[in-house]
Amino acid sequence: MELNMSFSNDMDDEYEKLFRRLNPPRVVIDNESCKNATVIRVDSANKHGILLDVVQILTDLDLIITKAYISSDGGWFMDVFNVTDQDGNKITDEPILDYIQKVSNISQSLGPESCFTSSMGSVGFKPSVDHTVIELTGSDRPGLLSEVCAVLTHLKCNVVSAEVWTHNTRAAAVMQVTEEETGSAISDPERLAGIKELLRNVLSGSNRSRGANTVVSHEAIHTDRRLHQMMFAARDYERSGGDSVDGCLGEKQRPDVSVVNWYDKDYSVVTIRSKDRPKLLFDTVCTLTDMEYVVFHANIDAEGPEAYQEYYIRHVDGSPVKSDAERQRVIQCLEAAIERRVSEGLKLELCTTDRVGLLSDVTRIFRENSLTVTRAEVTTRGGKALNTFYVREASGCPVDAKTIDAIRQVIGQTILKVKGRPDDSKQASQESPTRFLFGGLFKSRSFVNFGLVRSYS
Structure with missing residues (x-):
């Protein structure tokens, strides 16, 4: 009986592969029918996770999805997306249009040989020998990023890129790191084990630590996807009684999420109303997919x-939301997915x-001036560091302008810029001579005991 069942499943898998080969994805780009957006239509054989595949491709191209219509009943998947560039214009960049339109490119993620085979997978990535990937999860606390970076520097590891999220x-x-001496991935198993253990000790430093974890690998991953999965696994969607109030920031404005069952059609209907922002659709679709x-x-x-956003969903087992407890969990997880990327603090x-x-x-200077990093994006291009930090006072209050001014005098007005502050343009023109001292120290390894003294009232 087991052999017959296995044979039947194998036949079903082969039939599904054949169906997909005979019906490859079709992508149509229309720049005429809509006045203010490029319309992208995707038709493909259906499979679990295909919506996330498509949204991920568009999001990774930095396209803004302004409207979308999705239908995937039966064995076929049909999507229509209205997209613009970051400035709200139609997509006219030929390389981007060519990339989207070529079925050979899209089918790497949507076609029959897709490597996206489970809810924990990633789309279109291969193992990397250029860097080592370090994944960290733990309880947030002021100065945590600074401590992690200090350990990596002490271990002679260079952070090539990183993305850090905090929530609840x-x-x-x-983080993608390389060996300081060689500029390549870290390959020594004993060294990797030592790095992992030291970082785990840092993450476990808080008395309220809940499941601190460190993973080291050489596999290339989709960073945003993994961060959602890691936060979900860390149960950041669970709130305690005081989580609605965050220090001096007051009560957070949460997205409006509801889940009701449409019994006539055996669907659960999820509706979400929230402030719009880039990658919002990716965040919600990613979470629904990972929740199966x-x-x-x-x-x-x-x-x-x-x-x-309005979604008609069923669980992979074919059932709608079965209980009030499940409904509340879906609501909480979608709220968390939206809030994780909301950047609290000064940019x-x-x-x-x-x-x-x-x-x-840099993170040590933030810590010594009582600033905590709520989110960070670290990239390196052509020998240049391009880093974005969202910071606030460790107490949870907004950052005092004097603190930022003092830090910028040390780091340099042209090196560290403040985004979104009314007097930013005026401040940028007032160059401090300290910047040149800091610039010289930036090029050396002797950046020690350079903390700021907060002598103002």
């Missing part, structure tokens, strides 16, 4: 400041020549 007392980070829900139909409207952008230990030095 939890922190997650995905299938989106059969969806309607997305994000043309105004508020985004409206700081750092651009300078990259070097080993740079991230450690």
Whole structure:
């Protein structure tokens, strides 16, 4: 009986592969029918996770999805997306249009040989020998990023890129690091084990640590996807009684999420209203997929400041939401998915020549001035460090302007810029001579005991 069952499953798998080969994905790009957006239509054989595949491709190209209509009943998947560039214009860049339109490119993720085979997978990535990926999860606390970076610098590891999220007392980070001497991935198993153990000790330093974890690998991953999965696994969607109030920031404005069952059609209908922002659709679809829900139909409207999302879903077992407990969990997880990427705090952008230990030095200065990093994006391009930090006072209050001014005098007005502050343009023109001292220290490894003294009232 087991042999017959196995034979039957194998035949079903082969039939499904044949069906997909005979019906490859079709992508049509239309720049004429809509006045203010490029319309992208995708038709493909259906499979679980295909909606996330498509949204991920568009999001990774930095396209803004303003409207979307999704239908995937039966064996066929049909999607229509209205997209613009970051400035709200139609897509006219030929390389981007060619990439989207070529079925050979799209089918790497949507076609029969797709490597996206489970809810924990990633789309179109191969193992990397250029860097080592370090994944970190643990309880958030002031100075945590600084401590992690200090350990990596001490171990002679260079952070090539990193993304850090914090939400609901939890922190997650995905870092790509290389050997300081060789500039390549770290290959010594004993060294990797030592790095992993030291970082785990840092993450476990808080008395309220909940499942601190460190993973080291050489596999290339989709960073945003993994961060969602790591935060979900860390149960950042669970809230304690005081989580609605965050220090001096007051009560957070949460997205409006509801889940009701449509019994006539055996669907659960999820509606989400929230402030619009880039990658919002990716965040919600990613979470539904990882929670093993299938989106059969969806309607997305994000043309105004508020985004409206409506999903008709069932669990992969074919059932709608079965209980009030499950309904509450779906609501909580979608709220968390939207809030994780919301950037709390003041936005700081750092651009300078990259070097080993740079991230450690900068985050240490933040920590010594009682600033905590709520989110960070670290990249290196052509020998330049392009880093974005969102910071606030460790108490949870907004950052005092005097603190930022003092830090910028040390780091350099042109090296560290403040985004979104009314007097930013005026401040940038007032160059401090301290910047030249800091610039010289930036190029060396002797950045020690350079903390700021907060002598003002």
